[in-house]
Amino acid sequence: MTMKLHGFPMSPNTQRARFALEELDIAYELEVVDLMAGAQKAPEYLAINPAGRVPCLVDGDFSLFESNAILGYLAAQKPERKLDGGADARARAEVTKWMFFGCAHLGPAVQQIFAHTMRLPPEKRLPQVVETARADLDRALKVLEGRLAKSSHLGGDTLTLADISVAPILSPLAMLGVDLTPFVAVSAWLAAIKARPSWVSATGG
Ligand SMILES: N[C@@H](CCC(=O)N[C@@H](CS)C(=O)NCC(=O)O)C(=O)O
Structure with missing residues (x-):
């Protein structure tokens, strides 16, 4: 079925x-x-x-x-x-690590920026919240940048659930006015992910 x-x-x-x-x-x-x-x-x-x-x-x-x-x-x-890292416990843990990192650190910061720049009515938007979320996001992006400066994907040299999980968190950032270009490796990785036919089919491009 x-x-x-x-x-x-x-x-x-x-x-x-x-x-x-x-x-x-x-x-x-x-x-x-x-x-x-x-x-x-x-x-x-x-x-x-x-x-x-x-x-x-x-x-x-x-x-x-x-x-x-x-x-x-x-x-x-x-x-x-082997999108979950396969049988090797360390490879699996590496993939899981980035999935949790995305949920715990990247996602909440992006959600706050979205809420306080677009979703909430203008009178409820708090610039201070955006500022704090931007600092949290930058801190987390530095960690991703360090990883992606060393390997083409978050889990290593091939696509895994880590990339599939994290990319949708970062893809709305341009729309939210967050410039990713200082994070050179993250930008290159995100562009490569967005070029995949599977991403285009899943999101409309
Ligand atoms: N942790 C959940 C989050 C799901 C979630 O919050 N989805 C949003 C859309 S992106 C939603 O359904 N929002 C509607 C609502 O909160 O009522 C997951 O990863 O599936």
Whole structure:
């Protein structure tokens, strides 16, 4: 049975799951949950995903929310691709490390910048929050820069879930007015990721 991904095309968390599906060449149907219309809070969607967020993957009678958990499940469908780092414990830990780093340090900073420059009504936007988030983001980007100055991808020399997980966090930065060019290796890595056919299919380019 074809997997179904409940998601919203503009959502970076949905794009993360779609990027993995496309990269692994797994057939799926996208069931759009219209976040603009509040469809994520409808009882019929909450029955599928009690967290009321996107994405949510449904594979037969198995339903899974949290995009990074979805990535792990998808990678396990095609172990020969070793997107999760494969059997080696250190390689797997390296991949997991960047996925947690993205969730803990990059994602929250980008969300704060988004909230206080675009999402909130102008009267609720706090420049101080943006300033603090920019400092947190720069601190985290320096760590990525150090890594990507040494290897072409976050997990090493080939694409892994680490790249699939982190790229959607950083891709909206240009729209948010954050200049990534001082982070030369990060910029080159992100450009290479965005050139992948799987990314283009997952995000529309
Ligand atoms: N940690 C979750 C975050 C999911 C999430 O917050 N998705 C956003 C869209 S990018 C959402 O559904 N927002 C709607 C809402 O919060 O009501 C994941 O990685 O899947």
